[in-house]
Amino acid sequence: MNLLSDPVGVSHYLIVGAILFTTGIVCMVVKRNALGVLMGIELVLNGANVNFVAFGSPVLRGEQASILGLDGQLMALFVILLAAAEAAVALAITLNFYNNHATVDVDRADDLKG
């Protein structure tokens, strides 16, 4: 199977999703800035979204348009919604953290360590 020669299918989308996901994970792990971590989270979520949409598309699955399958798209919309809510809450936490510690360095946020 040659990705470069094959027509665009689910696999290509999955590879893009995987790259996005991995990028997001790496971003979360390496960034010390809380905002960077939040961005990494967004990347992870959207990588997953790409997968959802790819699996949800009948065209990409190579099936006939006889089935109206929008499950993946619905899940993607749900995730977007969730991401918006999560971003709102997380930014609020970050802001508070900044107010208390005058920094957004997540390594300094170890108040709950055992």
Place this chain on the structure above:
Amino acid sequence: MEVQSDLGATLSTLLGLAWLIPLGSFAAILFFGPKMGPHGRNSAWVATAAIGASFALSLFAFGTWMVAHPPQVVDHHGAEHHGAEHGEGEHHDGAHGGDDHGSGHGDAGHEEHSSWSPPRGSGGVPATFARFADDAAAAEQHAAGEGGHEHDDAAHATAGHSSERPAYSGDWYSLYRSPTLVLSIGWYIDSLTVLLFVVVTFIATCIHVYATGYMHDELHDITDHEVTLASGGHLHRPGRYSRFFQGLSLFCFSMLGIVIAGNLAMVFVFWELVGICSWFLIGFSFERTSASTAANKAFIVNRVGDFGMLIGLMALWGSLGTLHFGDTVSVDADGHQVVQPGLFSLVRPAENGHALQVPDGMVVAAASDRVASIAAGSSAEAAAAEVAGEVSEWRAMGMGNWLLVVAGLGIFCGCMGKSAQVPLHVWLPDAMEGPTPVSALVHSATMVAAGVYLTGRFYPVLTPDVLVVIAYIGAITLFIAATIALVCTDIKRVLAYSTVSQLGYMMLALGVGGWVAGLFHLVTHAFFKSLLFMCSGSVIHACHTNDMRRMGGLLKKMPYTGWTMLAGCLAIIGAGVPFVIGFSGYYSKDSILAQALLFRQVNPSHAVLWYAAAGGAALTAFYMFRLWFMTFLGEPRDEHVAEHVHESPAVMTAPLVVLSVMAVIAGWSLGPLGVANLLEQARPLGTADGLTGGGLLTAAVTVPAEAASHADSIHFTATITAFATAAAGVLLAAAFYVWRLVNPAAIATVLRPVHTFLENKWYFDEIYDWIFVKPAHGIAALASANDRGIIDSIIHFFAWASRQLAAVDAWMDRVLVDGLVNVLAAATWSTGLRLRSIQTGRLRQYVMFIVVGTVAIFLLVSMMFSTTVASP
């Protein structure tokens, strides 16, 4: 007829109210006493008003009685007409209707059983009361040849006598009913009841008035100089004015309850109630050791007597199944009247002419082994019939006689305790620790007379054996107490021993057959002895001492007290102009002496009773006038005392004057109106005759008919003897203490052993101490040693063993159980410690963990499920 038929209801209502009003006063003072005016001052008026109302009601009942049953001068010399006339009159015929009676009131007595319904409790106990047929009815019955229609005393007519014997009885409330026992609150009213109600309420009213003055110290705080506290000071306490009157009210209620009681169970209940009232009142100043000890002594000594009384009650109940004095008429399911005979008609049945016989129940109880053998051989009905047939034969054999004696002695035992007869007399002199009004009311006039009253009430049941015992106890008591009174120097103790002695007189009179004489003396003695006590109280109030040796010459300073006390002294010694007129005691003491003399003539072997009575009269005169002379005549012996002496206030002297009038006139008869004639009316049926018997406790003895003692020859001797002895006593006392012909101290020195013996009261207290108290203490010490030495050590051993066991248990708990739990906790703790190092708080590290973990899980899953996942 209607008037007569309602009489029982009227009397029971009047006397019942008179009985209950003091209870109301008691309750009111109990709850509101201290709030009645300043320091409870008005409680005195509540109590006095209550007893005054009782007196008014009693007086009204007395008047009603006198109108309905005017007493008659009884011709005693015809006593022998009793008996022969009485045939086999059907005992119960009168109960089934009035038709047996020819005419007159006889009908009424029975008709209104159904027409009048008394207050009753549950169970429908009908009241029984009836009037006795009058002479007309009786005469007609005799003419008709029906035989002397001798009825039992509660429900039927007395026909054989020229005199009536009216009595009413019934139940207000039935507490308990079973076939063999009815416990009820009821009444038994005859002229004795009515008379005693008047006497008790009258004296009580006087004493209440007197006490309002005497007890005024209690209106404010009191410092009791006879009580020394541990701190060295004297007791200071608030006054107890209202409590005193509360006690008096409860006492009046209890005493009237004894008098009105219709059965022995009720008598016993109120008997104990007066006992507890006496305890309250003797121990009024209970902080004083002497007072509380005296109260306990009175109560405990009375318990000894009451133990005997309980035995008597059980003997009666166990064999006869009833404790009612009079008959009970009830209506059975068929509407017939059923007469349940009471004690009196069981012991003296009408069929038998009211002669004393052992009742069937006692015969059967005594012959229980024969009854059992009969019952074993035949059916129940046949056995019952056979037993009924055999009863008269067994009775003739004397069976059950001892049971009747036990019952009589038992009841008399209770009377001995209450009336302070030797050997149970020791409590009464000590009871003088109580306030003087209490001594006057409770311990001289009324409560101690309750024993004499009960002996008189129970008289029909007493056998000659018992009567002889009573006579001897009475004679011993009167002699011992009189001798002790000779040397007493405490004014109240002289009167206390005088009371014991006079109670002995009463018992002696009852014992030798003088029913009227004994109760007559009870009534007159109540008046003059309460008077004497109140006079002594007045003296003590003025002198602040009881010691006669510190008094003297008080007559000028206390004229009212002095002269009224002289009246009392003259009354108690029986002063009078022989055969003409005299103080109240003159009549009653004469009749006692006459009866004792008659008894001596009939039973020469018992002459000592007569000598005791006659000698006692001389002793009485001596000690009473010794008291009066020492107190009121001569020169003051103690200047300190004499300075402060003053006459008591009018509230105290007025009752003295009233009572002294009664002490003078109580024995007088205005035609048929007199105490003696009234008592004659109440004479129990059948006791007008003599009584011969005995053999159980004494040789055969004849108790002569009291009527015979009215014979001129006997009466003459008795009166002259009484006068001579009393005069001798008074003259001797005057020689000792007025004219100073003889120096009492010199006599005392000459007769040192006798004097010491008497001063120590015949050593009764010491003897009892040696016989009862010391052994009791010894036994108590033994029991205590046993308790401490043996029982306690066993218990201590068990306690020690329990401790050891508990220690082992505690070790197991601490080491094993707790150890297990602690090991678990420690393990959890160290695990937690180790795990906490993972929790770094670094966000990025957590993400790394998640990633690594996820990848690890992914790899793991893909390795395990490689085939399934890999296949397209």
